[in-house]
Amino acid sequence: MSHDTVRDRLIVALDMPSVEEARQLVSKLDDTVSFYKVGLELLFAGGLDLARDLRRRGKRVFLDMKLLDIGNTVERAVANATELDITFLTVHGHDLKTLRAAVAGRASGKVKLLAVTVLTNLTEEDLRQQGSTLSPADLVLRRAELAHAAGFDGVIASGQEAARIRASTGPDFLIVTPGIRLTGSATDDQERVMTPEHAIAAGANHIVVGRPITQADDPKLAAETFIHHIREVIAKATAGASGPH
Numbered sequence: 001m002s003h004d005t006v007r008d009r010l011i012v013a014l015d016m017p018s019v020e021e022a023r024q025l026v027s028k029l030d031d032t033v034s035f036y037k038v039g040l041e042l043l044f045a046g047g048l049d050l051a052r053d054l055r056r057r058g059k060r061v062f063l064d065m066k067l068l069d070i071g072n073t074v075e076r077a078v079a080n081a082t083e084l085d086i087t088f089l090t091v092h093g094h095d096l097k098t099l100r101a102a103v104a105g106r107a108s109g110k111v112k113l114l115a116v117t118v119l120t121n122l123t124e125e126d127l128r129q130q131g132s133t134l135s136p137a138d139l140v141l142r143r144a145e146l147a148h149a150a151g152f153d154g155v156i157a158s159g160q161e162a163a164r165i166r167a168s169t170g171p172d173f174l175i176v177t178p179g180i181r182l183t184g185s186a187t188d189d190q191e192r193v194m195t196p197e198h199a200i201a202a203g204a205n206h207i208v209v210g211r212p213i214t215q216a217d218d219p220k221l222a223a224e225t226f227i228h229h230i231r232e233v234i235a236k237a238t239a240g241a242s243g244p245h
Contacts, residue, residue, distance in 0.1 A: 004205070005034075006231045011062055011176070012223060013037040013210035019046040025214055026054070032223045035087070037208055039064040051084060061086040062176075062208075066116050068092035071101035078105030078113070085110075088176065090156060092116045093143040099150035112174065115147035117157045120179035137161050141168060148173055159194030159202050166203030177204040181212060182225070196229040201237070 012033050014022040022042060026033075036054055038047045038061060051061045063086045067074050074091065081089050082105075091102045093115030102113055117140040118127070124135055132139055140161040145168055147155050154174025157165055162175050177199045196207050209226055216222035 006234060007032075007034050007227055008060065009035075009200070009206050009230050010223065010226050011035045011037050011206050011208045012213055013039065013064075013178070013208050014050075014214070015039055015041055015210045016214060017041065017045065019050045022050055023053075025219060026059075028219050029213075029223055030220065032220050032227070033059075035060040035062065035206070037062040037064050037210075040066070048084070051086060055085050062088035062090075064088075064090050066090050066092055067102065068094065068098060071097050074098055075101040075105035078102045078111075079107065079109075082106060082109030082111050088112050088114050090114050090116050091152075093147050093152075093155065096146055096150055099147055099152060103151045112153035114174065114176055115143060115150075115152050115155045117143040117147075117155050117161070120158045137164065141165060144169060144173075154205070159199030159204055159207075162199060162202035162204045174206070175204045176206045176208060178208040178210075180207045180209050180226075182229070196226055197233045200230055200233045 010033065012029065014025065014036050016022050019042060026036065036059055038051050042050060051063060054061050063081060063084065067077055078089065089111050091098060091113060093099060099115060106113055118136050122136065127134065127136060127139060134142065137160065140157050141164050144155045144157060144165045148169045154176060155165065156176050156178065158179050159177045162177060165175055180194060180196050180199060183195055199207050213219050213222045
């Protein structure tokens with residue numbers, strides 16, 4: 001298990017149309033949130049500059065590029081990304097060649113590579129349309145095992161698959177889980193969702209939360225609520241581990 005603080009285990013997804021909106025949200029969240037995801041939507045609107053600014057402010061950054069290309073291109077892209085001093089970078093985990101190219105590009109850089117297994121908005125029917133005969137859970141596990149074999153630091157995966165990944169890859173492999181919702185809240189366009197308690201208990205190291213925080217009436221209170229849920233489940237696990245045997 002990583003040495004991240006409870007607060008570090010919440011990653012807020014800055015999935016919004018402009019850098020200015022993202023900056024306003026970061027300002028509202030203040031010291032409550034220490035870790036942010038910058039994805040494709042913002043990358044085309046000045047997101048790299050935002051990532052650099054977040055690092056200057058002492059925040060951790062997850063650059064969600066979802067790289068997928070021929071090996072040489074992926075290797076060079078990862079090499080360039082290491083210069084940004086980010087914490088996480090994503091690569092699609094479709095094949096071993098791409099994964100190994102990413103590892104080669106990282107070389108001795110500090111960025112942790114995460115393989116995207118199966119997007120959390122995809123169902124079994126969606127995968128059949130792509131030509132896969134595997135269930136989402138089985139395909140996620142296969143790609144997680146490929147990433148582990150290639151030397152990746154972890155994966156992006158639904159909380160519904162976290163326990164199987166943890167059992168297969170061991171305690172040091174990172175599992176970063178999107179599609180997180182509180183009990184009774186809207187799932188939006190997500191299909192394989194899970195509560196923060198269940199995701200962490202199943203083995204997730206970090207949870208990624210977007211709209212339940214970014215679109216909340218009080219984003220700071222919403223973020224504090226998610227951190228509270230993370231803290232509660234960790235406290236219970238710690239108490240259980242130190243209890244009578």
